[in-house]
Amino acid sequence: MTLFDSELAAGADPVLAPGEEPVPAAGTDPVPSRRGGAWRRLRADRSALAALVLVGLLVLVALAAPLLTALEGQDATTFHSQLLDSARGGVPHGAFGGIGADHWLGVEPGTGRDVFARIVYGARVSLGVALAATALELVVGIAIGLAAGLGGPRVDAVAGRVIEIAIAFPSLLLALALLAIVPQSVPRPVLVALAITAVNWGNVARVTRAQAMSLRTRDYVDAARLAGVGPVRIALREILPGLTTPLMVLAALKVPSNIVSEAGLSFLGAGVRPPTPSWGQMLSTSTTWFQTDPAYVIVPGGLLLVTLLAFSLFADGVRRALDPRSTRV
Amino acid sequence: MIWFLVRRLLATVAVLLVMSAIVYGLFYLMPGDPAVLACGKRCGPDQLVVTRHKLGLDQAVYLQYWHFLQGVVVGRDYSSGPDVNHCAAPCLGYSFQSDQPVTNLLLDRLPVSASLTLGALVLALVLGVGAGLLSALRRGTFVERLLTGVTLLGFSTPVFLIGLILLLVFCAWLKVLPFPSYVPLTENPAEWARNLVLPWCALALIEAALFARVARAGTLETLAEDHIRTFRAYGVPERQVVRRHALRGALAPVATITAVELATIIVSAMLTESMFGLPGIGKLAVEASTSVDLPVITGVTLLAGTAVVLANAVADLLHAAIDPRVKLA
Amino acid sequence: MTPVSEAPMTPVGEAATAPVLSVRDLRVRFGDREAVGGVSFDLEPGRALGVVGESGSGKSSLALALSRLHTGADVTGEVRVDGTDVLAASDAELRRLRGGRIAMVFQDPLSSLDPYLRVGDQIAEVYRVHTGATRRAAAAKAVEVLDRVGIPDASRRARAHPHEFSGGMVQRALIAMALALEPRVLVADEPTTALDVTVQARLLTLLDELREETGMALLLVSHDFGVVAETADDILVMRAGKTVEHGPVETVLRTPSAAYTRELLEAVPRLDTPRPAVVTSRTPPPEQADSPQESLLRISGLRREFRLGPPLRRRVVPAVDGVSLEVAPGEVLGVVGESGSGKTTLARLIVRLLAPSAGTIEFAGRDVTRLPARELRPLRRDLQMVFQDPLASLNPRRTVGDSIADPLRVLGEPDAERRARDLMDRVGLDPDRYGAYPHEFSGGQRQRVGIARALAPDPRLLVCDEPVTSLDVSTQAQILALLAELRAERDLALLFVSHDLAVVRQVSDRVAVMRAGRVVTLGDVDTVYDQPEDPYTRALLAAVPKLAALTPAT
DSSP, X not given: OOTTSTTTSTTOOOSSOTTOOOOOOOXXXXXXXXXXXXXXXXXXXXXXHHHHHHHHHHHHHHHTHHHHHHHHTOOSSOOOGGGEEGGGTSEESSSTTTOSSSSTTOBOTTTOOBHHHHHHHHHHHHHHHHHHHHHHHHHHHHHHHHHHHHSOHHHHHHHHHHHHHHXXXXXXXXXXXXHHHSOSSSOHHHHHHHHHHHHHTHHHHXXXXXXXXXXXXXXXXXXXXXXXXXXXXXXXXXXHHHHHHHHHHHHHHHHHHHHHHHHXXXXXXXXXXXXXXXXXXXXXXXXXXXXXXXXXXXXXXXXHHHHHHHHHHHHHHHHHHHOTTOOOO | OHHHHHHHHHHHHHHHHHHHHHHHHHHHHSSSOHHHHHHOSSOOHHHHHHHHHHTTTTSOXXXXXXXXXXXXXXXXXXXXXXXXXXXXXXXXXXXXXXXXXXXXXXXXXXXXXXXXXXXXXXXXXXXXXXXXXXXXXXXXXHHHHHHHHHHHHHHHSOHHHHHHHHIIIIIIISOOSXXXXXXXXXXXXXXXXXXXXXXXXXXXHHHHHHHHHHHHHHHHHHHTSHHHHHHHHTTOOHHHIIIIIIHHHHHHHHHHHHHHTHHHHHHXXXXXXXXXXXXXXXXXXXXXXXXXXXXXXXXXXXXXXXXXXXXXXXXXXXXXXXXXXXXXX | OOXXXXXXXXXXXXXXXXXXXXXXXXXXXXXXXXXXXXXXXXXXXXXXXXXXXXXXXXXXXXXXXXXTOOSSSEEEEEEEETTEETTTOOHHHHHHHHHHTEEEEOSOGGGSSOTTSOHHHHHHHHHHHHHOOOHXXXXXXXXXXXXXXXXXXXXXXXXXXXXXXXXXXXXXXXXXXXXXXXXXXXXXXSTTTTSOHHHHHHXXXXXXXXXXXXXXXXXEEESOHHHHHHHOSEEEEEETTEEEEEEEHHHHXXXXXXXXXXXXXXXXXXXXXXXXXXXXXXXXXXXXXXXXOOOSEEEEEEEEEEEESSTTSOEEEEEEEEEEEEEOXXXXXXXXXXXXXXXXXXXXXXXXXXXXXXXXXXXXXXXXXXXXXXXXXXXXXXXXXXXSOTTTTSOTTSOHHHHHHHHHHHTTOTTHHHHHHHHHHHTTOOGGGGGOOGGGSOHHHHHHHHHHHHHTTOOSEEEEESTTTTSOHHHHHHHHHHHXXXXXXXXXXXEEEESOHHHHHHHOSEEEEEETTXXXXXXXXXXXXXXXXXXXXXXXXXXXXXXXXXXXXX
């Protein structure tokens, strides 16, 4: 894997057992992805495994949110003004934002809502929106990307341009604009997921298109055409399997980036709205309190950071497992 | 070369036309009446009709779009009641909420956004490319692992979280830097820089992580190429091999990625401005989306789109300047 | 296994000179795999040693180890260049040795120079590193050596970038880089493998001249016996990292002592011997078939253009420029040409993977030139193709069995899997490996899969596009034998495209020589090869390294 390993070491004809035949220069042909091999590599990757455990834990927390708050005996929406120091402008009484047996992670400055409850319910929003948006982006992106990549030059002239423009748009800005004008009757998290999808499907489509175009010119696709296989079967059987590796990597990377998008939108006040809790929203509030109540920055911020790290590390592990030759970090 | 510029210019205009049409179309396809939004809460039916007429919303959509395009090229007049407001040549619309042409609003805010983005970009390039090169050339050492970790952290942290942490540390605890407020460069360069240090750092750290990845991957790939082996085989010292033969190949992708990522950088800048309360274009966009000031949103989106498209053309020129194999055509 | 002489070989009729390169028990290990397992030899000034072996024999690892260029390997033994032990040298010493005493030329010319810098500057840079010359002097030296290696208009060419050079010119530039430093030994690792045969011939001549002129020794690594036979004084045959045979060229080629060398030599296709008669069981040899026979494939005036460059300045480049050919049932037509001659385009046009710009293709009496894709499908049954790169032509994510069964399933064959297994058996593959993936096979086996797939619909014409080019010589012989058998057994016509004149002679009844999109010669294979009339064909044949000149026909 390192640069100086035999595999890359300058033109040596190594790695072959004596008497074995050459592996002809494979060009850009990807290493055949054996799912088994990928799993083995992923399982052997300690940081990816740790990340996976963390991700699992977070998902569990989000799923068990009502249970956890019941255990704490609090809810996410009740105001506790008696816990706030009105002399200091509404900062919670006690050290570290009022952390204690009643309120495990303290209370919100200004409102006195329970931070733990808001965080576990916020996890539902963050992860739910991010996962839903990722799934939708994949569907939209693969459909448009395949159309552009396999539909011939005329389809590509249109679809390819649309993809380019979709990527050139500053996504969050457009999502912001979209969320400003959509009807308020639809549940906000759904709208946020849709807005994120609307502005972020571009790179899924770009990857799909590029990969499909490159696979389309492979000899084995020509061989299938010569065998008389029809275009639809070629797309499904010869080309789609070759897309799974890059798309799986992209999907894994998309989840953390969509968590960031949701947090960003909520941070800007365009995402999920109170009383529904969201991590980005909490961080947004904390900008006005960071000098008097630093705990309110550290708790949701730290959690968001850990979540993102876990997802990113896992995505990195997926990439390393599926594409062991890649030299990226 | 000239041919390239002409083609690029035409393509840019085409992309911008499509972009503006999409933005325009989006806002009109959306349910919800912009006039109602613009008119405000206490708006009677009569006022609504007036507002609608003022905004030109009683015309057919294509006419409105045509007037908009006319405004961009030759300017146009907006009448709000008896008085007529002229909106000069690159007229991106008229904000009735602030009673100013959008172009003026954007120009007022441009120095702030430019200071922030360009400063951060320079910082990010220096930090990112440096870190990327270092981690590629020190493979397998502690330095590499440290940089990989930091890069991953920077890669997965949203800019507002980094901003909050910086604020917490440098403003609240160490008290070495002021809470940023914009001081024009022309007024007091020292204060300009001092106030921008934190926003620069926040934005730069995010982008630096990306540049570090790209620079590292580029360096590793280049070092594995055959021509590097040639110079090693001819006794050229390793330092010279890296400096003369690996660096260019390693840095060529950074130029491209900077342009491609400009959309992301703009989004991050927007978040940074909101985070630190800097009165830039990003903050303008956020404010406009909160108050549903459609002309401003449209204007900002188009400005950002233009920047991205132009940056891509510049990147192509740069790429051709670096790599003699690339022909501008 | 023949005893390998440990003592320096003293060339007959020459005074013993101190060897300039002396290798003792050289071993290169990658992890627990030994790529080179104890090789020893000496090379005297002005002499040339050819190292021959198939891929995986360790010959390239050996070449790299001579300049200590391995970075992930464990290299032991002794390599003395001009008396200095390379493996024990300090970094500074090693830098002086590399290029200064022992220089290298690599296989892939297009990637072996820095694409970003001018060719002259790269030579000057290396020259300055070793001599400390001024910029001006180094630049002048670069032009001088480029001129010496036969780069026309050297002072202008020195300012060009590598991508503006052809493959042969880059190899010359690399030799010029070496020449500037006046090394004692030049190690050339497959220097002509990527080049056309006429370019190869000129490059080998250049190496001969330089050796004579400067007295440098040459170590030539190659898979090609012909190349080595033309250039080297001595031959060292390698297999699995070990020396199989080492001796003067004439001895090794005429009276090889090792069985492996004999096998290899026998597998090499010969240019000047008619192809071995294939034992045909059912069909009479095509020569005896009546000439007014209905032709299976008839193409006339076939043309295919490619549009290159930006719109407005778009140039139309014909890749195939008015080709007319016929293939009779059961006949093998060889199509031979250098790179860029249009032979691959022609092959793809015939199977309609590309649409022709002009001309007609008639198959079995039916004009199929403009048939739409749907109507073309029944035709696929009779017209199949074997691709050059067996790995690239098999979907890495599907089992080889599925790939072979595909055409059968399309034809509605109910028992596709069983027939696919039969085919695997027929081409010499274990039918139990139906469920294996392409990467689990060797190159030759993959090509057998490709052939089985092409045979599945029971075609009448098989278009083979460089089917053995990426294979070792012994594997190549096996695949050619298989094709010959199948052809006889199934009355299969072949259109056999190759750059290798010897291979084409071995398999073809008639041959078409292509150049720049046109057929310059078309005729009976023995006539074309033995009495070529066309000057280009003559030049092409003359450029092929002659191996048989040294070896008596076996």
